[in-house]
Amino acid sequence: MTNDLVVILTAFDLEYHAVRERLVAPQLHHHDKGSLFEVGRLRGSDCRIALGQSGKGNHPAAVFAERAIQQFSPAALLFVGVAGALWDKTELGDVVVATHVYGYHGATSEDDGAKARPRAWETAHTINQLAQHVARSDDWSHALPGDHTPKVHFGPVAAGEVLHNSRHSYEARWVREHFNDALAIEMEAAGVAQAGHFNNVPVAIVRGISDRADGTKNSSDDADWQPRAAAGAATFATHLAKQLIARQEHTAMAKERDTTSHTTVTSHGIAGIVARDVQNSTVHMSTGPESTATDLTVKLRGLRDQLANARANGAVDDATYKAANEELDNASRALETNEPEAKNRALLSLKRLRGLVAEVAELVTKIATTISAVNGLS
Missing domain, CATH: 3.40.50.1580 (Nucleoside phosphorylase domain)
Incomplete structure (x- = not known):
């Protein structure tokens, strides 16, 4: 969808x-x-x-x-x-x-x-x-x-x-x-x-x-x-x-938050779990590492490369390619700042990018993982 x-x-x-x-x-x-x-x-x-x-x-x-x-x-x-x-x-x-x-x-x-x-x-x-x-x-x-x-x-x-x-x-x-x-x-x-x-x-x-x-x-x-x-x-x-x-x-943002939420497991015996924090018998688990600025830079660079390939293969036309690159630029600039709304601006640009290339399934999937990574920023 x-x-x-x-x-x-x-x-x-x-x-x-x-x-x-x-x-x-x-x-x-x-x-x-x-x-x-x-x-x-x-x-x-x-x-x-x-x-x-x-x-x-x-x-x-x-x-x-x-x-x-x-x-x-x-x-x-x-x-x-x-x-x-x-x-x-x-x-x-x-x-x-x-x-x-x-x-x-x-x-x-x-x-x-x-x-x-x-x-x-x-x-x-x-x-x-x-x-x-x-x-x-x-x-x-x-x-x-x-x-x-x-x-x-x-x-x-x-x-x-x-x-x-x-x-x-x-x-x-x-x-x-x-x-x-x-x-x-x-x-x-x-x-x-x-x-x-x-x-x-x-x-x-x-x-x-x-x-x-x-x-x-x-x-x-x-x-x-x-x-x-x-x-x-x-x-x-x-x-x-x-x-x-x-x-x-x-709904999509709620699902993304769910994928980065922490799970609590209560154990009354020996827990064979590698966990982030253990307090008494309660194990707090993270579903994955928190994102870093370096991770996101790599993901955005990968998106640019994949976008260029899609253009070369004819899956994306010139006008869409230009507009998509502008959204990537906007997301990159937002993530380089420490402003309170920077994360939201980056998410908005990535969602616009997803809309622009909605017919290229591989790009949409990669953008989705990038959005999840941005949501994981502390």
């Missing part, structure tokens, strides 16, 4: 550009089957976004999501865009975050009519909790233009293969009868949720309400609300992505 990267997928250009304008220096990334992504960093954050456009429909969205997961091993996958409201439970411009997704087209046809056999996917608890936190903070909406502050709603989203623009059609009556707790209706979430389920990757569906699925789609009101709804969904989703990466970093 790539601890600093979230995949965001959209269906249409309008939604894509609403996310893209929040990225810093996005770089084009080619999938070997022809799919394109742009990878950039969110402003003021260590969070990287791999952005792709799947097109309309659950089936292409599922395939695109599968490719993105296999390509980037993201911390999470978000599908972001606009949707139609159901039953007047939300206002135009509001944001809906799915608590679960209904694939509402599952059914069996019998002599006495159609019987619903839907599929449903529940949003992972962690991602739902973080989304609730973002919604409560209200900070996310400060980045939106104008004075409209969207409300954030949590509830089911219905996903099928029909573009809904009526409250009275057979399809509308079907959704009303079987899925009347759904807040929004769209055409991609079921495919994305299935791909996430198969790959054990948490998925969030974030939708801005652009119409009421009542015959007003493609009207002048719809043309006005679509960009506003797309902007609201993109803004909320990118704030959620930052929270997801912050949690990943917190």
